[in-house]
Amino acid sequence: MKKFNKVAVxxxxxxxxxxxxxxxxxxxxxxxxxxxxxxxxxxxAKRRGVIDQGSQSLGIVKDADLxxxxxxxxxxMDFAPLVSRLVKKDCIVTDVGSTKRAIVSRLEKLFPHYIxxxxxxxxxxxxxxxxxxxxxxxxLCILTPTKSTKIKSLNQIRMLWKxxxxxxxxxxxQEHDRILSFVSHLPHIAAFSLMGAIPREYFKFAAxxxxxxxxxxxxxxxxxxxxxxSNKNNISRNIKILQDNLSKxxxxxxxxxxxxxxxxxxxxKEKRDSLD
Amino acid sequence: MKKFNKVAVxxxxxxxxxxxxxxxxxxxxxxxxxxxxxxxxxxxAKRRGVIDQGSQSLGIVKDADLxxxxxxxxxxMDFAPLVSRLVKKDCIVTDVGSTKRAIVSRLEKLFPHYIxxxxxxxxxxxxxxxxxxxxxxxxLCILTPTKSTKIKSLNQIRMLWKxxxxxxxxxxxQEHDRILSFVSHLPHIAAFSLMGAIPREYFKFAAxxxxxxxxxxxxxxxxxxxxxxSNKNNISRNIKILQDNLSKxxxxxxxxxxxxxxxxxxxxKEKRDSLD
Numbered sequence: 001m002k003k004f005n006k007v008a009v010x011x012x013x014x015x016x017x018x019x020x021x022x023x024x025x026x027x028x029x030x031x032x033x034x035x036x037x038x039x040x041x042x043x044x045a046k047r048r049g050v051i052d053q054g055s056q057s058l059g060i061v062k063d064a065d066l067x068x069x070x071x072x073x074x075x076x077m078d079f080a081p082l083v084s085r086l087v088k089k090d091c092i093v094t095d096v097g098s099t100k101r102a103i104v105s106r107l108e109k110l111f112p113h114y115i116x117x118x119x120x121x122x123x124x125x126x127x128x129x130x131x132x133x134x135x136x137x138x139x140l141c142i143l144t145p146t147k148s149t150k151i152k153s154l155n156q157i158r159m160l161w162k163x164x165x166x167x168x169x170x171x172x173x174q175e176h177d178r179i180l181s182f183v184s185h186l187p188h189i190a191a192f193s194l195m196g197a198i199p200r201e202y203f204k205f206a207a208x209x210x211x212x213x214x215x216x217x218x219x220x221x222x223x224x225x226x227x228x229x230s231n232k233n234n235i236s237r238n239i240k241i242l243q244d245n246l247s248k249x250x251x252x253x254x255x256x257x258x259x260x261x262x263x264x265x266x267x268x269k270e271k272r273d274s275l276d
Numbered sequence: 277m278k279k280f281n282k283v284a285v286x287x288x289x290x291x292x293x294x295x296x297x298x299x300x301x302x303x304x305x306x307x308x309x310x311x312x313x314x315x316x317x318x319x320x321a322k323r324r325g326v327i328d329q330g331s332q333s334l335g336i337v338k339d340a341d342l343x344x345x346x347x348x349x350x351x352x353m354d355f356a357p358l359v360s361r362l363v364k365k366d367c368i369v370t371d372v373g374s375t376k377r378a379i380v381s382r383l384e385k386l387f388p389h390y391i392x393x394x395x396x397x398x399x400x401x402x403x404x405x406x407x408x409x410x411x412x413x414x415x416l417c418i419l420t421p422t423k424s425t426k427i428k429s430l431n432q433i434r435m436l437w438k439x440x441x442x443x444x445x446x447x448x449x450q451e452h453d454r455i456l457s458f459v460s461h462l463p464h465i466a467a468f469s470l471m472g473a474i475p476r477e478y479f480k481f482a483a484x485x486x487x488x489x490x491x492x493x494x495x496x497x498x499x500x501x502x503x504x505x506s507n508k509n510n511i512s513r514n515i516k517i518l519q520d521n522l523s524k525x526x527x528x529x530x531x532x533x534x535x536x537x538x539x540x541x542x543x544x545k546e547k548r549d550s551l552d
Contacts, residue, residue, distance in 0.1 A: 120483040140481065182474045183482045187489040190466050193521035195544040197514065198458045203551050205416065206459045207396040209492045210551070213463040216485045217548040225538045232529050238473065239526045243519050245469035250515045253508050262501045268471040269496030275479050275487060 004029040008064035008087075010079060012036045012045045012054065015096050015122050016070025017131030021050045022164045025133050033060050045128050061086050066160070069095035069107075073226040076103055084110035092153050098180065098223075099230040100144045100173035108146060113153040116144040116173060118180070119166060126219065137165035144173045181234030186242060188224060189235065191217040280305040284340035284363075286355060288312045288321045288330065291372050291398050292346025293407030297326045298440045301409050309336050321404050337362050342436070345371035345383075349502040352379055360386035368429050374456065374499075375506040376420045376449040384422060389429040392420040392449060394456070395442060402495065413441035420449045457510030462518060464500060465511065467493040 007023055009016045012034040020032045034051035035058055036042050042054030053060065058079065061067055067087055069076040076095050087093070093111040096119055097103045104116045121139040123130070141161040145154050158168050171179070195217040198210070228235055245264075252261040283299055285292045288310040296308045310327035311334055312318050318330030329336065334355065337343055343363055345352040352371050363369070369387040372395055373379045380392045397415040399406070417437040421430050434444050447455070471493045474486070504511055521540075528537040 120481065123484070139483075142481070179478045179481050183478050183486050186473060187470060187486045189522065189525055190470050191489055191548075192541055192544040193518055193525060194463060194466050195547045196521045196524075196540065197462060197517045198547075200547060200550070202455045202459050205396065205418070205455050206551060207415075208399070210459050210463045212488045212491050213467055214548050214551070215488050217544045219545070221541055221545055222538070224541050225534055228525075228529060228537060229532075229534060236526055236529050239522050241473045242469055243522055245472045246465065246515050246519055248472075249465055249469060249504075250512055253504060253512050256505075258501055258505060261504060262498070264472065265468055265496035265500055268468040268493045271471045271474075271476060272467075272490050272493040272496075274476070275482060275490070 003027070004066045006030065006064045007032045007066045007068070008035070008061040009033070009051070009068045009070055010035045010058070010061065010083065011069065011071030011075070012041055012051060012128050013070060014126045014128065014130050015119065015135070016068065017045060017050045017128035018121075018133070018135035019068055019070065019096070019164065020045070021048070021131050022133050022136065023160075024049065024052070026163055028160065028163055029066070033064070035060060041128055045131075048128070048131070050128060050131055058082055058086060063088065064091055066156075067091055067093045069093070069097070072223045073097045073099055073103060073230045075226075077106055080107055080110050087111075092156055094157050097230075098184070098227045100142075100176045102230050104144055104146060104173040108148050113150055115149050115153050115157050116176075117157060117161065118142045118144070118176065119161070120184075121166070126223065134165070136161065139166045141166040141168050142176055143168050143170050144176050145170055146173065177231050178234055181231050181238050185227065185231060185235050186238045188216050188219070189228070189239060190242060191215070192224075279303070280342045282307045282309065282340045283342045283344070284309050284311070284337040285327070285344045285346055286311045286334070286337065286359065287345065287347030287351070288317055288327060288404050289346060290402045290404065290406050291395065291411070292344065293321060293324075293326045293404035294397075294409070294411035295344055295346065295372070295440065296321070297324070297407050298409050298412065299436075300325065300328070302439055304436065304439055305342070309340070311336060317404055321407075324404070324407070326404060326407055334358055334362060339364065340367055342432075343367050343369045345369075345373070348499045349373045349375055349379060349506045350498075351502075353382055356383055356386050363387075368432055370433050373506075374460070374503045376418075376452045378506050380420055380422060380449040384424050389426060391425050391429050391433050392452075393433060393437065394418045394420070394452065395437070396460075397442070402499065410441070412437065415442045417442040417444050418452055419444050419446050420452050421446060422449065453507050454510055457507050457514050461503065461507060461511050462514045464492050464495070465504070465515060466518060467491070468496055468500075 007029040034054045093114040094117045119141040191214045283305040309329045369390040370393045395417040467490045
């Protein structure tokens with residue numbers, strides 16, 4: 001793979017930071033620069049060797065030949081028009097947003113060499129202090145080309161993820177959002193709702209089960225508000241599916257239908273066992 | 277603590293097996309015997325040094341001075357009358373059932389020296405092959421005395437759990453069932469329902485979030501059907517609370533109320549962060 005001259009990462013958090021760090025450590029670029037709202041964040045990123053240069057202003061992305069948006073979904077949408085006036089016409093652009101339909105639709109109009117990415121990696125610990133080179137190793141990264149995607153850009157982004165250790169798979173932005181609304185967004189919403197339901201004074205009786213089930217509720221905040229609003233229809237439908245499944249269990253309890261409850265639990269167990 | 281002469285464990289699975297093994301390894305009894313429906317299970321338990329003797333029939337519990345019920349809740353209820361005719365009048369009896377109201381109410385009528393236990397330990401891997409001496413180390417064990425509990429039995433059972441590494445806490449059977457319906461039963465039901473909601477063909481796109489959130493769905497089966505039916509009212513109410521919380525998120529989505537959604541997520545995050 002041809003080395004990039006200058007890579008710009010807008011949003012130096014867990015994922016943006018891990019990309020920057022991995023690109024630097026693997027020598028995939030001559031220079032990696034980062035943009036962040038917070039000066040402290042940039043200082044830490046520089047000290048940890050995540051980026052070569054950092055700035056609180058977008059001007060630093062000028063001359064980049066690869067630009068990565070790694071902020072929450074809404075911020076990507078907000079920054080994109082300004083960034084498009086700053087970068088070179090032939091700059092390859094990607095983002096790591098957790099939903100793709102809205103982002104791809106906007107960004108592919110602004111950047112001729114854009115292709116959406118979604119690395120299925122990360123954790124609820126969202127900060128550059130947790131960024132690491134191994135973040136994408138053996139993970140899956142979904143790319144979301146459309147009919148306007150240039151093959152050359154697709155191949156370069158694909159190769160970049162491969163070099164960072166990820167396997168890539170192609171989905172349309174619509175397919176991506178539908179699938180992720182089930183395997184990622186719904187579990188998060190279940191965890192948020194579960195946390196809300198459990199009285200705090202009972203926490204001292206919590207064992208691993210509750211902790212595991214709700215671990216991802218720790219990622220609540222701006223990031224997830226954005227994700228949910230950028231995939232409203234899929235998520236809204238899924239919440240109803242989950243509520244229906246809860247109702248099935250509740251009505252089995254009410255009408256004393258042990259066999260039906262047992263069959264629901266058997267299917268759940270069997271599906272979960274096939275997930276590992 | 278006075279050493280027990282003979283400890284009998286009815287149900288040699290993960291928890292019963294771990295108790296037997298810990299009692300043996302720590303020399304808390306001269307002899308530990310086990311009862312299981314499955315011969316293979318008993319052979320494995322003997323080979324692993326979990327029990328000294330095993331039997332498929334309950335007759336082996338005769339002469340025990342400590343008896344532990346460690347089968348699913350329903351089976352404890354079914355076996356108890358027969359066992360009460362076999363054991364000595366002064367045998368100390370406990371169980372490790374996950375719900376306590378129904379069990380305690382029945383068992384304290386049958387055994388003069390009964391007290392309910394619920395060790396908050398274990399995992400979704402329910403088999404004697406996973407039994408281990410460290411199972412209860414630094415865990416919490418809830419004991420559920422009532423006004424008919426003898427102080428002497430309470431103290432002996434309390435001491436036993438302490439020797440096995442657990443801290444004990446006392447709750448009434450009703451309090452126990454109410455609290456566990458939130459911190460244990462509801463997360464399980466959420467995980468079962470979530471598993472049901474997610475199309476199997478999307479599993480290949482699942483990251484850690486889904487896996488963690490649904491790990492406990494693997495424990496589905498007879499054990500959990502019993503648990504749910506033995507705590508119906510609490511669980512039924514909790515399912516409705518969870519559904520209401522899901523509806524709050526869904527209506528925030530529908531009416532585009534970002535601030536309200538963000539506040540739900542913030543509370544969830546803050547509560548979850550306080551759980552570790």
